[in-house]
Amino acid sequence: AQTVTQSQPEMSVQEAETVTLSCTYDTSESNYYLFWYKQPPSRQMILVIRQEAYKQQNATENRFSVNFQKAAKSFSLKISDSQLGDTAMYFCAATGANSKLTFGKGITLSVRP
């Protein structure tokens, strides 16, 4: 079983700047995966980035990268060169062998023009 904690309810960033969203997790499993999903207003949830726990290298997808600290059970998302289209709710999630996703409460990110 996993628990995922996102303690920041909302954040705001100026367009073109960098922002970091925090997430901590707990799990009893040795093999697990971590995700960041984005949910724009009134639109469906889409995958931003995925990290396999057994890989030490931090995942990167274009402007999105993670800082995966396994010992600290921390999994933060960095968004570089923020764009207006990045405005959305962001969810950190974890899954283990049973494949069901456990989500955090989410963080509302607003990108200011």
Added chain:
Amino acid sequence: DTGVSQNPRHKITKRGQNVTFRCDPISEHNRLYWYRQTLGQGPEFLTYFQNEAQLEKSRLLSDRFSAERPKGSFSTLEIQRTEQGDSAMYLCASSSVLAKNIQYFGAGTRLSVL
């Protein structure tokens, strides 16, 4: 590949009525998941199928909830005798081992129980 499709998008019903939602997964995906999301919260797992077999159900899934996936294709989620507390967004997702078990979500069905 048209993505995960959910119908209807919105459902308004009176307390005590039965409702049924449908999910059509991505065609080659063998796993299908149902989640429930209330306003301002993250989705919570309800149940999942591998092919036609329902492998796990959450304690959130009371006796009034039932899900099926006949022939391992589309899935239905039925709620009997709806209550106001059932009002939420019901999300469906699908995945496959070949797609690294990444779950792809549909747009959801928003249920309002009056």
